[in-house]
Amino acid sequence: MPRLLHTSDWHLGRFFHREDMLVAQAAFVDHLVETVRSERVDCVLVSGDLYDRALPPVDAVHLCGEALRRLTAEKVRVVVISGNHDSARRLGFGADLMDAAGAHLRTDPETVGRPVLLDDGTAIYGIPYLEPEVVRGRWELTERGHTAALTEAMRRIRADLAGRGGRSVVLAHAFVTGGEASDSERDIAIGGVANVPMGVFEGVDYAALGHLHRSQRLSDTVRYSGSPLAYSFSEDEHVKGSWLVDLGATVHAEFVEAPVPRRIKRIPGRIDDLLTGEQWAAYEDYWLQITLTDTERPAGAMDRLRRRFPHVLALAFEPEDTVDTGGRSWAERIQGRSDTEIACDFVAEVRGTPPDEAERALLDEAFEHQRREEAAR
Incomplete structure (x- = not known):
């Protein structure tokens, strides 16, 4: 046999x-x-x-x-x-x-x-x-x-x-x-x-x-x-x-x-809870994919997390409080809005906080420059 x-x-x-x-x-x-x-x-x-x-x-x-x-x-x-x-x-x-x-x-x-x-x-x-x-x-x-x-x-x-x-x-x-x-x-x-x-x-x-x-x-x-x-x-x-x-x-x-070189885990949570919660202690030596659910994207998140979890390999951001689009298409959601307003929404979505006045002014200047370039062609 x-x-x-x-x-x-x-x-x-x-x-x-x-x-x-x-x-x-x-x-x-x-x-x-x-x-x-x-x-x-x-x-x-x-x-x-x-x-x-x-x-x-x-x-x-x-x-x-x-x-x-x-x-x-x-x-x-x-x-x-x-x-x-x-x-x-x-x-x-x-x-x-x-x-x-x-x-x-x-x-x-x-x-x-x-x-x-x-x-x-x-x-x-x-x-x-x-x-x-x-x-x-x-x-x-x-x-x-x-x-x-x-x-x-x-x-x-x-x-x-x-x-x-x-x-x-x-x-x-x-x-x-x-x-x-x-x-x-x-x-x-x-x-x-x-x-x-x-x-x-x-x-x-x-x-x-x-x-x-x-x-x-x-x-x-x-x-x-x-x-x-x-x-x-x-x-x-x-x-x-x-x-x-x-x-x-x-x-x-x-x-x-087979032997396991290091266990892996996907864990979600708010950064303050992940850094202090006892329930996460078991994963301190794991390779981790962490998904942050904070309403706003925390500053320096990866560096802060690695102080407790030195083997974090991937970091994602999925805030718990997401905006309800009401089933509207992208075209419907941007209808009647300026280029700057759309860009500000994008920054807020990616970063978790809207642009400040100086950043908004920079966006206005960039779009105005682009409009002048197009008009000159």
Whole structure:
């Protein structure tokens, strides 16, 4: 019975706001290697977005190489597909040579029907991220979109599997209907509707999905591992990790939590309450996104907040007392008002306080200058 470790969306080289995540990503690699060793894993599946961008920084490439070297040193097979953030050609460089070492990079759509075979005969098929308009002409597809591309990829896999038999696993990088997204995934709607139905993956024992950053179970045999680290504040409730999958008579999957470099949280409130309230003490060591709800924008808010919360990364301003527009359009709301009055409203909205007399005079002078310039043309 083969044991698999399903992971994805490492995004090596990514920053979390201003924080470099490479040290945390290296800690995840340590955790991954230890899990492989302690749980006697046969094959590690990485379902796309190994890197965060097509041209990753040198230190990210070094960490990727180190991860593959350490995993293969454990005598475990590693199957990696390219995701929508990866450059398929760059990630796939030297794939034939790496096969011999047990690291199998699957980045070419033409290889989708050629499995990596484990010692017991289990067939692991890698479907790299498929750009619909790229493969449509190459595969002579009559329909457009992600569903058509993945359907053809799975047709090729089933054709190979029909003459092979045994257990089968598919890696894919896609947005499958029913999955829950966060703010940190890149939109893949270009080239057709992004969502594909889960039924596309019928006929295989396990579908190891990547792209969505929340770990989630769409069915017993179709799962997202999610990213090993949080990459947006919308992931503050996520539990990060990998799926440990046993392919027996039935599929059994257990979630293995990954180390957390620093917890994240989104908290709202008035600045005086945030700076003095005891209920916020628990978040003093978190990475924070703070939304201030004061009626007026506080001066020097970030500096003041960082005295108590040194790891504030993002600051927003959403005053509790917002103006009711009564459903009127922008054109209706500015009708009959001068340019200066409109500009003063903008300053008040952005800053939280209206311009003083000197600032209003400066605005008047700017608009008058603009009117003279236009009249002279």
